[in-house]
Amino acid sequence: MKRWLVRLSIIGICWFALPREVPAPLVYRAGEGWTYEPVGGGKWTRTRAKDQLEVAQTAFDQKDYSLALKAARRTVRVWPLSDYAPQAQYLLGRCYEAKRQDERAFKEYQRVLEKYPKIANYDEILNRQYEIANRYLGGQWFKLWGHVPFFPSMEKTSAMYEKVIRNGPYSEVAAQAQMNIGAAREKQSEYPLAVKAYERAADKYHDQKNVGADALYKAGLAYRKQAKAAEYDQSVAGQAISTFTDFMTLYPNDSRVPEAQKIVQELKTEQARGSVEIARFYEKKKLWQGALVYYNEAVSKDPNSSYAKEAKRRIEEINKRTVKRTAQN
Helix, strand or coil, rough: HHHHHHHHHHHHHHHHHCCCCCCEEEEEEECEEEEECCCCCCCCCCCCCHHHHHHHHHHHHHCCHHHHHHHHHHHHHCCCCCHHHHHHHHHHHHHHHHCCCHHHHHHHHHHHHHHHCCCCHHHHHHHHHHHHHHHHCCCCCEECCCCEEEEECCHHHHHHHHHHHCCCCCCCCCHHHHHHHHHHHHHHHHHHHHHHHHHHHHCCCCCCCHHHHHHHHHHHHHHHHHHHHCCCHHHHHHHHHHHHHHHHHHHCCCCCCCHHHHHHHHHHHHHHHHHHHHHHHHCCCCCCCHHHHHHHHHHHHCCCCHHHHHHHHHHHHHHHHHHHHHHHC
């Protein structure tokens, strides 16, 4: 048995030691790393940045994205300070985007804007980043290792939009990117963060047509969702009413004003209901003063609601009971 193991070991060593051809050898170049190339490969490499970029561009135009990636990456690594490096870096992003590896494309575009901020097509690259973020907002999944679909992530999507805004705070897409952060946070049910994003949009981009109105309205809706999510948080409901009131005051001609008025009324009615529930709790505990406070609050929140009518009736009964006890004492 041992003899067979020795023989097999010797055969294995000899097999690996013998020179032989492989269809795709692994080649290492200083400053470039390891790449797979076919036998007789290396024909795509050039000795000048301009020529290397031409290889990358030609390959990209022919939809040979693997070759375009190698040639563009070599241009950036070997000649990072050349006039051709910015375009090569841009091509890296285009290749990954064409290969539907959007997260990697976004990162390559980010490198372009950070390393070469004077690139001629800066705005186009910024718009490409914005569109990538929009695809993730729409539900596209992020990928493990750039290939395996794993999960959607509104956290990562929000971070993408934040980079878009930093790259171009007053660009054509900046205001909507800020609004989309709010939308992403709402999908996470992170309503406080959504409100913050919308309020930032309303403050920073109020001079842009419809942005201020849209931001305030959506902030009010986010407050409303937050109030409902927390078993109806009265203070948050109050913030929603305040935000909608600001919206209606600042933009009285907006087509959503009637809907905002309806929502405010619903919020007030819900506030009245909440106050009545608390008052009932105090009444069961025979804490009459506490009950009176919340019954009165229900009346002030929504005077015409059924909850206000019930509150008025209970206030009257508690007052009668108080007068009767005082007389007996």
